[in-house]
Amino acid sequence: MRIDVVSIFPEYLEGLRLSLIGKAIDQGLLELGVHDLRAFTVDRHRTVDDTPYGGGAGMVMKAEPWALALERILDAAAAPGSLAPRDRLGEADEAAPADEAAAADAETADAVTAAGKPVLIVPSPAGPVFDQRTAEELAHADHLVFACGRYEGIDQRVLDWAQERFECRPMSIGDYVLNGGEVASMVMIEAVTRLIPGVIGNPESLAEESHEDGLLEYPIYTKPASWRGHEVPEVLLSGNHQAIARWRRDRRLERTAEVRPDLLARLDDLDRGDREALD
Ligand SMILES: N#Cc1c(-c2ccc3ccn(Cc4ccc(CN5CCCC5)cc4)c3c2)n[nH]c1N
Numbered sequence: 170m171r172i173d174v175v176s177i178f179p180e181y182l183e184g185l186r187l188s189l190i191g192k193a194i195d196q197g198l199l200e201l202g203v204h205d206l207r208a209f210t211v212d213r214h215r216t217v218d219d220t221p222y223g224g225g226a227g228m229v230m231k232a233e234p235w236a237l238a239l240e241r242i243l244d245a246a247a248a249p250g251s252l253a254p255r256d257r258l259g260e261a262d263e264a265a266p267a268d269e270a271a272a273a274d275a276e277t278a279d280a281v282t283a284a285g286k287p288v289l290i291v292p293s294p295a296g297p298v299f300d301q302r303t304a305e306e307l308a309h310a311d312h313l314v315f316a317c318g319r320y321e322g323i324d325q326r327v328l329d330w331a332q333e334r335f336e337c338r339p340m341s342i343g344d345y346v347l348n349g350g351e352v353a354s355m356v357m358i359e360a361v362t363r364l365i366p367g368v369i370g371n372p373e374s375l376a377e378e379s380h381e382d383g384l385l386e387y388p389i390y391t392k393p394a395s396w397r398g399h400e401v402p403e404v405l406l407s408g409n410h411q412a413i414a415r416w417r418r419d420r421r422l423e424r425t426a427e428v429r430p431d432l433l434a435r436l437d438d439l440d441r442g443d444r445e446a447l448d
Contacts, residue, residue: 170310170365171200171246173287174354175238176317177217179203181351185358193368202242209237218320227321235316235327239289242314243334246287287312289335290357291328292350296339299357301380303340307357308364315358317350383436385425387417419446 174182182203185191193199207215211233218228288310297303307313314335316323331337342353363369379386390401404416422443425433439447 170198170308170362171202171312172315172358172362173202173204173242173313174315174317174358175204175206175235175242176349176351176354177206177319178317178349178351179205181317182355184355189368190359190362193362193365196367198365198367199362204238204242206234206238209234209241211237221321225321229321230318230323230327232324232327232330235323236330239314239316239327239331239334243287246312285311286334286336287314289314289316289331289337290354291316291323291337291339292318292342292347292353292357293322293339294341294346296341298344299340299342299353299360301360304357304360304364307361313358313361315350315354317354319349380432383425383432384421385428385432387420387424415442418443422446 176182185201186194190199190201194201206217210216216231217234218230221227221229288307290307290313292315316327328337328339340353340357342356347353364375366372369375375381390405394401394406402416404412407413422433422439423446426447433447
């Protein structure tokens with residue numbers, strides 16, 4: 170999978186370089202390009218925003234820099250690749266505009282497959298809420314492009330223009346308001362990329378996670394068995410795998426019923442044992 174992120178704060182995305190995602194990049198499981206939107210501005214002041222038509226508070230991100238940035242990413246995606254994929258985190262804000270655009274061209278060209286339109290994800294408080302199902306769907310994409318807005322958002326005509334060139338997906342990460350799309354993009358990138366085979370060391374650990382099958386996860390414990398008067402549940406020390414599996418399933422049902430009854434309502438495959446655990 171290839172991921173490109175466009176932002177006026179490319180350094181925000183540095184965190185993606187750490188831990189498992191950084192390792193996946195080093196292993197070639199993932200290519201990541203981060204691009205400074207200001208490198209695609211067309212004036213000496215590198216202007217990315219202006220006042221909203223119709224009045225109102227705040228500023229709106231201008232369309233042209235976004236179109237130029239997205240066109241570069243698209244053109245590079247369509248061109249035959251030659252250079253090895255490189256993670257360019259942290260370089261975006263150092264390159265001069267011409268170098269940055271050309272670098273985006275060359276860097277993005279190298280790995281993006283021709284198959285399928287890139288998916289353009291536009292974080293927005295007005296988007297449908299991103300969830301594990303969305304993460305699983307996006308994990309199958311060849312190329313994800315994240316457009317990180319700031320101010321009051323991006324001129325709507327960018328999304329209208331992008332419709333023919335991308336599969337456009339406005340997306341919210343929850344019912345609260347952030348200051349921009351960078352944190353939301355990192356949340357979605359982490360949730361998606363951890364599902365790519367090989368990124369998480371032990372794929373079994375994906376099996377019983379919260380939301381994987383509609384239930385929250387069970388409580389977890391590690392040594393010591395007795396800690397400050399708090400004991401590990403006996404069943405987990407029993408070695409009885411069937412009893413442990415039942416206990417864990419029961420705890421997942423109880424926790425989901427208590428914390429997220431809305432999720433439980435969606436489940437239609439509860440068996441008799443499940444219903445007994447909930448009574
Ligand atoms: N994902 C996600 C998000 C975001 C998010 C994502 C991207 C951007 C780009 C800019 N902002 C800030 C902002 C601030 C106020 C408003 C409302 N205004 C009223 C009149 C016109 C807009 C719109 C955006 C963003 C916020 N917030 N919460 C989520 N779950």
